[in-house]
Amino acid sequence: MSYTLECIIAIDFGTACxxxxxxxxxxxxxxxxxxxxxxxxxxxxxxxxxxxILFNEDKEFIKFGYEAKAVYIRMHREEAKKHYFFENFKMALYGKKLSRDVVITAANRKSMKALKVFTEALRYLKDDALRTINVNTEGRKFTASDFTWVLTVPAIWDPSAKQFMREAATQAGIITEGTQHQLIMALEPEAASVWCKKLPADGFITQNHDGGPLDQSPGTQLMVVDCGGGTIDITVHEVLYGGARKELHKSSGNDLGGQAVDRKFKEFLREIFSHGVWDEYEENFPILFFCNRLVL
Incomplete structure (x- = not known):
């Protein structure tokens, strides 16, 4: 690169947000x-x-994020049954033997290849980031290859899930042949720990501390517990002289994030209703099910 800028885009691809x-x-x-x-x-x-993320009946991308929710909620019942609406789909990669052909289920029980769903979600975030940057810069139009990309992943994901995300990032145009080294996979709790070292200790360290930033407090040991929608990830570090970190315990966790609470509540509803009623409700009234869940 001929310029002296350090160009970085970091994507936090979460289960819930x-x-x-x-x-x-x-x-x-x-x-x-x-x-x-x-x-x-x-x-x-x-x-x-x-x-x-929302796709039409031909499996073509329509919307992502708040806009996807808004469009899907406004759909009539028959129209919604033709579309593909996915949410909380990230944990579909956990504990499964992954391949390009693995499928995930939409809100109306229709299925689509997981690789396409993840690819289009990453493509949207990539395009939105580049659009935001180019609107706010003058004299140069940046492309994906100008950046080092950081993509967060849960600590509990195995190598196949990380490779799946790398493949999705490639298909989304984040990296291409020859720029694979510009994609960095960052464990979510470790990224959180790096951020915490820049924060003043006041507010979360109450004893045996002078109140300064953690990167200026060698010997301080900290545990970061990342409670997300899909996973709970934990890492334990010690601050060294110069602000570097020493890993005291390998990053670990489980799949008992907030989504697990939703899943248990749905199981409870299935128990109190007669056999098959809840499943039929989800399948035949996806919009009502979705709206009611927002209220719950």
Whole structure:
């Protein structure tokens, strides 16, 4: 590259919500990321958007995030049954033997190849990030190959799930032949730990600490517990001199995030209704089911 900027786009692809941040910073300077805000067209202002994606009956991408939810909710029953609406689909990669042909189930019980769903979600986030950057910069149009990309993954994912995400990123145009090295997979709790070292200790360390930032407090040990929609991931680090980190315990976790609570509640509803009633309700009234779940 002929310019001296350190160009980074980091995508936090979550089970419940997703977002991104980017930095165009001189290489010798400290990174100062810009975080995209979502939902202003709906009267909201959030650092992430729901990880929801909508396809038409021909399996062509329509919308992602808040917009996907809004369009799907407004659909009539018969129209909704023709479309493909996916949410909380990230955990479909956990505990399965993955291949390009593995399928996942939409809200109306129709299925689609998981690779296409993940690819189009990443493509949307990539395109939105580049569009946001190019609108706010002058004199240059950036492309995906100008950036180092960081993609977060749960600590509990096995190598096949990480490779699946790399394949989806490739098909989404984030990386291409010859730029594979520009995609970094970051474990979610480790990314959180790196962020915490820049925060003042006041508020989450109450004893035996001088109140300064963690990267200036060698010897401090910290545990980061990332409670997400799909997983609960944990990492334990110790701050070394110079702000570096030492891993005290390997990142680990389980699949008991917030989505597990939703799943148990649905199982409870199946128990109190007669056999098959809840499944029929989900299949025949996907919009009502979705709206009621938002209320619950």
């Amino acid at each position: 997703s977002g991104y941040a980017f930095s165009l910073t001189p290489r010798e300077a400290e990174i100062d990321p810009f975080l995209k805000r979502w939902g202003k067209e709906f009267g909201l202002d959030t650092p992430k958007t729901p990880t929801c």
